[in-house]
Amino acid sequence: MVITSDLDSLCRSVAAAMDQRGDWPERSAWIREAVDVLPRHRFAPQRLWRWDGHAYVPVDQGSDPAGWASEVYPGPDTATVTQVTDGLPTSSLSSQAVVVDMLDSLLLEPGHRVLEAGTGNGWNAALLNWRAGPGQVVSVEAHPALAETARHALAEAGAMVDVRVGDGNQGWAPAAPYDRVIATYAVERIPWPWIEQTKPGGRIVTPWGRLGHIALTVADDALSATGWVQGLAQFMPDRRNLGAEPGFQQVRTHSEPDGERAFLRDLAPLQDDVHLRFALRVALPYLRMTLARDSDGLNAWIHDTERSWTVLSAIGGGRTVATQGGPRSMADELEAAWDTWLEVGRPSLYDYGMTVTDSGITQYMWVNDADSGPRWSIT
Structure with missing residues (x-):
């Protein structure tokens, strides 16, 4: 005892x-x-x-x-x-x-x-x-x-x-x-x-x-x-908000794939860089992502909890293929948010802040400066 x-x-x-x-x-x-x-x-x-x-x-x-x-x-x-x-x-x-x-x-x-x-x-x-x-x-x-x-x-x-x-x-x-x-x-x-x-x-x-x-x-x-x-x-x-969200498989059943393309960037930062992950959370609040590694490399299963999804599949030799479906192009949105983070200088999570005003109606995240920095509305 x-x-x-x-x-x-x-x-x-x-x-x-x-x-x-x-x-x-x-x-x-x-x-x-x-x-x-x-x-x-x-x-x-x-x-x-x-x-x-x-x-x-x-x-x-x-x-x-x-x-x-x-x-x-x-x-x-x-x-x-x-x-x-x-x-x-x-x-x-x-x-x-x-x-x-x-x-x-x-x-x-x-x-x-x-x-x-x-x-x-x-x-x-x-x-x-x-x-x-x-x-x-x-x-x-x-x-x-x-x-x-x-x-x-x-x-x-x-x-x-x-x-x-x-x-x-x-x-x-x-x-x-x-x-x-x-x-x-x-x-x-x-x-x-x-x-x-x-x-x-x-x-x-x-x-x-x-x-x-x-x-x-x-x-x-x-x-x-x-x-x-x-x-x-x-x-x-x-x-x-404690109810279980739909998982990837549930979202996947709502939309058929609409083709595939090469995904040309290394996925490792999605797993290793907490600052990138935080930036993606700010820019894409609906994005849900699961990562797993197999013999071909790192893979990602991404969805928006509704109808849109993408799979980033490692196919060996450092290559990755994106397959996606639904009204959102999730792989494209991921890349755009990632690019924005790079363009503003790879800010750390500590460079982000929040402002709440208008009796709580207006809420947004910003980076580097509350008045002049890039901002993202909180919906």
Whole structure:
């Protein structure tokens, strides 16, 4: 049976791995101390879930304590799945490195009023409370049972957090205004209530597009917010977007191929260059891509979740053929977005930012400069 000392040892092991990589931020030294005082295993439910290659299977603390402990502490970069609904993960303890990175981006100070959207199991709320102070954090959770579980875990940890059941995208107006807002799930568009409920000069940190997180500062006139991308990681979407998207095979059945052509660029950057992948996410938000390598080289299966698809097939000798179907020419759109990224100087993901204005109606990503740089509308 795994005892507390074993869990503490695993916790220290993850912290040491982050030490070696320089993941603990110097400007937010408080985060390391808070994580030490409030380790993630104190907020993990007795049943966790592991992907076995085909489906998520339960891992119970009572029957498999060692397996449970390894799920709680899988390493700095892996999330712990804490809830599965209809075969899909619907809640998790985010990877420790991502939690730390987002808290650092928040620039949280003692005494700040904080809104958290997405309580989950309460770990992030406890860390926020440790820094901001008792009674300074309001956390909104859509799932009533999760909210109750989080309340219990937070009380056990001595954290005074006001956990409310509701739609996190609507914030929590009765306790506004806030100095800081942080979300634990990905949104495609920034909910305007977050900006409305944040003080001018306040900061909003949220995952965006399931691929990275962004920090926005509310303008002095409270009519807009803008800021830079802070990091790259995958996030669960909000519960309204948790349904399974059509996969490649489903989209492929809607359209017959309309010919093939040579695809003349190396596919390796699609796999190796995170900055290119982020740029493609900004320019082509509907694009979904799966990569796999065989004896002939790297292959890609691409679709738009509706009717358009393309297969980039390696045929040996460094050659690739594009076959596509549907109303969109997905291979052509991929090449055009790739070319744009090259033309603007191969910007890193940290060169991208976002602006939200017009009561949230107008939202766009930009690169290098919010006013003069290239921009892409968020739809």
